Amino acid sequence: MRHNRQEKLISGCSVAGIMNESGRKTSGEAIIRSIAVMKERSNGLGGGFSAYGIYPEFKDYFAFHMMYDNKKAMADAEEYLKTNYRVVKSEEISTIEDKSIKNRPLLWRYFIGLKDKVKNLHYDLTEEDIVVNDVMKINVEIEGAFVTSSGKNMGIFKGIGYPEDIGRYYKLEEYEAYIWIAHGRFPTNSVGWWGGAHPFGLLNWSVVHNGEISSYGINKRYLENFGYRCSLFTDTEVILYLFDLLVRKHGLPFDIVCKIIDAPLWEEIDRNDDNDERELLKTLRIIYSSALINGPFSIIISDGNIMMGLNDRVKLRPLVSLKDGDTVYMATEESAIREICKSDKEIYYSKSSEPIVGRLKEGLS
């Protein structure tokens, strides 16, 4: 059921993430337990997961997870996909029968590759650019169809319900991933659109978000300047597109991107004694003033190589982390980490604007 009111959904939330930096894969069991501990931070109106490394046999193909309201939407979207892509495999996403999960859309998965003629037609674009354009087009123009995720060797599983129920519904214990990210949602209105649950994905990106973005209006208009179409009625999608724009299109490293979206205060920049660094930070803020994200947030974002946790400039939302060997844990609350990590190490409380990063070891990506 598509959210059909032209208004933004507001929600509070819990987030959790596990990454093994050596690329060792584990089932979805742990992340489900982790997010379940924070049950009172969600209200049964949205839960979801992203998993990286789950489709090794199709790792060279874009894995499209789709939601359809009905068969017509499915037919329209498939027809559109088939004109641009070779569909290597298409299958229904396997789920259990669970009476508590309502308003279930058709859930479908495709492994697809761009046709050469399409690449030739758009010789000025990268494959990723073409995929992004197609995802935007399907989400905006094909009624009842929604691209849940569109990356390689990764996928997003989400819906309306408590996150642990959603996880079991999708049988995540049967998937093996080296990064798991989860989200439990507490929306302040009850519009039950499955696409509105987190994580949000585009290409290899997935992001979960606890908070509200008061700069949404200008972030959205800024992104439209670069061809992004914000159609998901949530402020979270601007985070996703800002990372896509700044990392993929502008070629900036993650730490620089953090200095843009979570910019240091002018007084900190002015105080910086290193002339080069001060000029760099100042120039970043001047050029990218509309990409600053304002308002309370904690996010966990990944592209499959990095899993990063980040807070707003005054840390108005909780986020804690712990590194145990080559495994990095992040969560809204300590309990969610203690539930699945036996280490007795201290929990790390990051400062405002301080990115917490798990990084896949070299040669593994």
Added chain:
Amino acid sequence: MAKRPIPTEFIVERDKDKCIACQVCVRMCSNDVHIYDADTNIVTNDNSKCVGCHFCETLCPTDAITIKKNESSFKPNANWSASVISDITKQAETGGVILTGMGCDKPYTIYWDHILLNASQVTNPSIDPLREPMELRRYIGRKPDKIELNYNKGKIKLKTKLEKQLKLAVPIMFSAMSYGSISLNTCASLAKASHELGIFYNTGEGGLHKSLYKYGKNTIIQIASGRFGVHPDYLKAGAAIEIKIGQGAKPGIGGHLPGEKVSEEISETRMIPEGTDAISPAPHHDIYSIEDLRQLIYALKEATDYEKPVGVKIAAVHNVVPIASGIARAGADYIAIDGMRGGTGAAPKVIRDNVGIPIEFAIAAVDARLREEGIRTNVSLIAAGGFRSSGDIIKAIALGADAVYVATSALIALGCSQCQKCYTGKCNWGIATQDPYLTKRLNPEIGVQRLKNLIRAWSLEIKDMLGGMGINSIDSLCGNRTHLRGIGLLDRELEILGIKSAGEPQ
């Protein structure tokens, strides 16, 4: 035929019990309203000369004077109002154009009063500016779409060489007012206040008086169609150069400083002979097209070694959208748009009151179009024209302005009471006059303090409003129309302003 007198606008009420015939009013009134009769030791008045500036009322030591509007002039008539009858009468007598000063005072919709701001509740905590940082700094100038970096041995270095920017401590500047239209003391107040506030003032088209060169870092120097006072040192004296194409109060026409005002100092500053009229033509006679404008922009950049941003100021007219787009593409670093409520030292009343469009529409439409064309991030947008409060200003910024220009408010801070007689040169407050007897009434030191107070007060208010919206940097409000809602507006107006109606959630 009997000549109908021009109706008296104001009546000076003098409380005879209070008046001590000290004659302060007699000495001070530049319009000769007050008359002292030594034989009777009584002060009387000639009401027909009163402009309603309230200067005498302010100075009277015994509170004996009250200025009242003359209510008795004509039978009330919505169509044939007193001012209409008075204007026709004057024109029947003189055959001339009716002049006026300051901005349009007609009751067109003031859209600021139909726009409401947002605030946070529950889901998003509001921020207390007294406890948390709250940033108002903005940079005006041309910006690239993306940054270029060099990576060397793990160290990241800046490759992009940013073009010159104007750093504003708060996104408010003092708009163009020429030396000539206003007194040197007024110019000095604006210049010094800008310097101390970390903002900018604009010279207008009157050149830059030699005593004000020291405030160059906080000065935007203007090049208008008369090219008065333009020489190499002038070009290099300021932080930025502004080509003035038009003015909100009088779009499409030029300017005229009468010879009586061209004193020795003004003559030297404007580089014209003493006592001659200073006429600014309606167009620049070297700009008849957008490509001509581009040549002037780059001529000025060449002349100043690309060290100064070059902006272009236009009046908000019907076609402001494509014109602004053209200016951005012609290479301007910023576009200043002056709405129809913008002030003036002198303008034909019929032009002031009937030409142009409100700044609210101009800013909204231009910002939207530049974004549609993908060039908004490259060029800065400055809004001008009748900003009355921090509320108007913050709404303009949320609609899409990078910063605003204020002038009328600044003059009011210095005493101006909006009597609209600037063009007579008899300003009792010492602002819009060159008469040394009058100009010395404005003490620049006090002027500076009052201007600083005003901007400080507005900054505090803007911080409060930003914090309420859950925002801690003005960067995140600029162009962020989701924080605005319209009230009492038509759908079409909401559409052009790009905002939702009050009652609609985000």
